[in-house]
Amino acid sequence: MSDYVLVGAVAAIVTVIVTPIVGLIARTVQPKGWLVPPNARSVHTAPIPHVGGIAMLTGFLAAMLMAWATGRFEVVFTDNTEPIGIVIAAIVIFVVGYLDDVRDLAPPAKVTGIVLAAIILYWFGATMFYFRVPFYDVILLSGDWVPLVTVFWLLGMTQAINLIDGLDGLAAGIVAIAAGSFFLYAFRLNELDLLPDRNPGPLVAVIAAGVCIGFLPHNFNPARIFMGDSGAFLLGLLMAVSTSLVGGRADPNTQAFVGQTFFFFAPLAIPLLILGVPIVDTVFAIIRRASKRQALDVADKGHLHHRLMNLGHGHRRSVLILWAWTALLSGFVLYPVLSNQNPSYLPFGVAALGLVLFTVLHPSVRRKRAEAVEAALDRPASEQIDPSRPERARERPARVLDDGAETASAGGSDTALVADDDADV
Numbered sequence: 001m002s003d004y005v006l007v008g009a010v011a012a013i014v015t016v017i018v019t020p021i022v023g024l025i026a027r028t029v030q031p032k033g034w035l036v037p038p039n040a041r042s043v044h045t046a047p048i049p050h051v052g053g054i055a056m057l058t059g060f061l062a063a064m065l066m067a068w069a070t071g072r073f074e075v076v077f078t079d080n081t082e083p084i085g086i087v088i089a090a091i092v093i094f095v096v097g098y099l100d101d102v103r104d105l106a107p108p109a110k111v112t113g114i115v116l117a118a119i120i121l122y123w124f125g126a127t128m129f130y131f132r133v134p135f136y137d138v139i140l141l142s143g144d145w146v147p148l149v150t151v152f153w154l155l156g157m158t159q160a161i162n163l164i165d166g167l168d169g170l171a172a173g174i175v176a177i178a179a180g181s182f183f184l185y186a187f188r189l190n191e192l193d194l195l196p197d198r199n200p201g202p203l204v205a206v207i208a209a210g211v212c213i214g215f216l217p218h219n220f221n222p223a224r225i226f227m228g229d230s231g232a233f234l235l236g237l238l239m240a241v242s243t244s245l246v247g248g249r250a251d252p253n254t255q256a257f258v259g260q261t262f263f264f265f266a267p268l269a270i271p272l273l274i275l276g277v278p279i280v281d282t283v284f285a286i287i288r289r290a291s292k293r294q295a296l297d298v299a300d301k302g303h304l305h306h307r308l309m310n311l312g313h314g315h316r317r318s319v320l321i322l323w324a325w326t327a328l329l330s331g332f333v334l335y336p337v338l339s340n341q342n343p344s345y346l347p348f349g350v351a352a353l354g355l356v357l358f359t360v361l362h363p364s365v366r367r368k369r370a371e372a373v374e375a376a377l378d379r380p381a382s383e384q385i386d387p388s389r390p391e392r393a394r395e396r397p398a399r400v401l402d403d404g405a406e407t408a409s410a411g412g413s414d415t416a417l418v419a420d421d422d423a424d425v
Helices: 002-028 053-069 082-103 107-123 145-164 170-191 201-219 228-247 267-274 276-291 304-311 315-339 345-361 363-378 390-402 404-424
Strands: 130-132 138-140
Touching: 002 053, 002 170, 002 201, 053 082, 053 201, 053 228, 082 107, 082 228, 107 145, 107 228, 145 170, 145 228, 145 276, 170 201, 170 228, 170 267, 170 315, 201 228, 267 315, 304 315, 315 345
Parallel strands: none
Antiparallel strands: 130 138
């Protein structure tokens, strides 16, 4: 455990040192595209660097180099092509994100770059082999399916992290909690001889956690730098690699822990629970945009963090609420791993209920609702009635018989009201 903690600490220290240097270069030298100006979706009023992925990649490479050079992870690096494949894929996907940050790549170009990174992982063997589907059986991936699953797994993880990166510190904090939790899970599997020592999954997970911890002091509200797509794509790759190498290789046939939650749901389902917040947000984003017939890459304000802010929660509180949900889900799946016992569902249920009540009944939320009601009551009575309601539609023909001019005027007023309502929405 101490060796892993040391590698994670190196990743955190290098990232926390390099991040302000990158920010300083962005503000003084001002390379093209390194500063993002305020826009309709941002909450900041001044240009801010959004190339924090440079510092995150530096922390990742430094930690991997330290792990290799010290010989403490000799079993992972000796006669194993996976680590070098992970490093090359990380550099490739970082370059794709960086180009998108500074040049705004077209969606097909970004997808092509992510697919290229997935092919590199497959070429060097950093892929999953099999997994157990809950309530079903073990599925062994054939050679034809491995590259396809690798591509879709990487696409899903990168998009999940990228979509949740909407508030200061949100993505970095969620990945820090998720990666740290998944490392504990993977390390426990290794202790139980259910995961080979040469598996680099736990190493990648602890480095991902360290990188996020080092980046958070500069990214938490008010942020002085953003990770950008370069950082989000890099974190997505690190989570995709660690989850697939652990979840897709942990022995699925063991009967030593039958009845325990973490084995009942199978290793590959654990990361889906730990990363529940970004995955749920991604699923709802896909459904929302598909229902509106919008492209998946079209930005909007319908994400979980936007909805929390619309309820009345501030920037920091919205981030902390989503962090709390990630920690709660992680604790739920980690409890049986660390205690060798099925979880007591009552404490987790009480904690979830308390978090829900805090979210919907916080004084700021109630205050915003009261202000909305007062604003509605202050409007004239005629404006409080939706002109599109059926009873209003029945009234308009009656006025047509009385006075055509009056009807035209009323129709214009109704049209204006509809436009106002649409603007409010």
